[in-house]
Amino acid sequence: MKLKDKVAVVFGGTSGIGEATAKAYAEEGAKVVVSGRDAEDGDRIVKAIKDKGQEAIFVKADVTDASEVKQVVDTAIETFDHIDILYNGAGIHDKYKSAVEVEEEEYEKLMAVNVKGPYLASRAVIPHFLERGGGTIVNVGSQATHVAGPGGSAYVTSKHAIEGFTKQLAYDFGEKGIKANLIAPGFVDTPMTEGIEDERLNDIPAKRAGKPEEVAALAVFLASEDSSYMHGSTVTMDGGWVTGR
Template structure:
């Protein structure tokens, strides 16, 4: 049996990059996965490939910044799988390192909607089911910008600090009720979000390379499994050591 056998997982932001790797890793460990995002073609491709590998998956088209859209998508998951055990909040956007003067209000609002409001709405939607069961896992995604400035601009750094606070509050409010909430903080991972990062930037990383989505997914599997049941409210750095000198 896999480490996530008989678990039902909702993977938000699961149609590319780290989220795609997480969906595949969860399925490999025995979970049934709902791959959620806005890229229908990619989502269905991932689902088909998981099922070709004897996994169980469905695609749900969700814009997590819209509460009603998320509610409908979650209802589809419950209809297909019956319940939820794991929520992975992986959708996120970057601000191209814009400072507070350069950032217009529209960009700020959009980034906060995706990076902060989206995980809040998703957690609010699934928590009643998890609380009724007395057990559930929520994994939020931060970044190097959860801890330091400079890995993004004004709005991105603010959003990633905020998601750590949200993760801690989830643990404070619901940890005693069986809900395990933790945060993964990836560094430079080979995904579309970090395209264009030059080799000089990578030299600042003690590991001397970018990370792989599959490496982040391995941490997500651990946090989703019973092996990590005493890990609560933690922020796990996955950055090759980049933040140690900051």
């Protein structure tokens, strides 16, 4: 029960790693606010959590819309009194398009979800953290945080950017009790990686894809007091893929 009596807001919580993280937070004692664009999946996940006797609600939101993001934060506070953990896990891929292949509209949409979304959520939650004297932010990067190749021009740019954003959050707010760190998952078996060629596994020393639950366990560690001396860190979980690049 590493998160007993904590309240966690999980953006991008309706599938993949986000879903696994929401459930893992609940297992560790947190009250969870699951947010995403798919109400059907959101309700399914909340039901699964409640069926175990744990607490959760779903709030539908588009992370690129500041008013909807704020509504999630406001609802979390109205329902559970406060927020302790912000998990920014919403993300989309660009199907490996180069700078000359990706359309401007596609580029702007991806950057809005992958970079602007965490900014809007952090901006909405940090004043509350400051009032309470602290809080935790867990952002989600990728192998593409470190190197080119795991995505196209827009995706790689966004995942490099989120690392810089995380470092700046730690720099600006660490002394005020706010801990911000980044998870950089590798090839994980989620809807985002569905259909990507299995040959990629040959480049991974672990010789397999990761499981959402494995990344969720890391998200629990970064949200807990066990990582209290980690500020602005990027933690890679990719089966060794980056190591061999």
